[in-house]
Amino acid sequence: MIRGKFITFEGGEGAGKTTQAELLAEALEKAGIETLQTREPGGTFGAEAIRDLVLTGTSDRWSGMTELLLMYAARIDHVEKLIKPALDRGVWVISDRFADSSLAYQGHARGLGADRVKAVHEAVMGGFEPDITILFDMDPVLAQKRVETRGENLTRFDAEDLNFHKALRDAFRQIAAENPDRIHTVDADGTRGNVQNRILFALTKQFPELAGKVGA
DSSP states (O other): OOOOOEEEEEESTTSOHHHHHHHHHHHHHHTTOOEEEEESSOSSHHHHHHHHHHHSSOTTSSOHHHHHHHHHHHHHHHIIIIIHHHHHTTOEEEEEOOHHHHIIIIIIISOOOHHHHHHHHHHHHTTOOOSEEEEEEOOHHHHHHHHHHSOSOOOTTTTSOHHHHHHHHHHHHHHHHHOTTTEEEEEOOSOHHHHHHHHHHHHHHHOGGGTTTSOO
């Protein structure tokens, strides 16, 4: 059986990743590709329990290193129990966030440094990486306005100040520049349809076999 593809969505808060993950899953299913949509932290029973620990409480509840270790505890459970088995069955997996978020949030915005995060990543993941990553790039001011109008409880990360979110954007852009073969940056400021078309264009560029099948 041909292995499935692992697609990750990255970016700051309020960039619309969750909505676009749903739209992409629908497009791939219509093209006859079995697809699994998941998220980080989360995706498995254990990882969802860790999600509650990481996202709730005051912004200073955890140190950057504690956050990082919690994220990787959730991530290895997610990968071992859900993502890898699905890929081995030929399923395409779409994850709302993965390891680039740890590098941006804890490595850069929390100040741990890229080298420390990469060392933890290698120790835990052992070279496992996405086949393609879509980076949602958006002005943090506009993104924060989206977050405020969602009508949902703010997470610890949502509640951080604008400087934190600006640091995240800079970090993600740097990560993308260092991984041009894997990470495709799309402008997340636009209608759902426009942003979806940008994503589908990036996917068909990475996976030519999708051309003519997913509307791009």
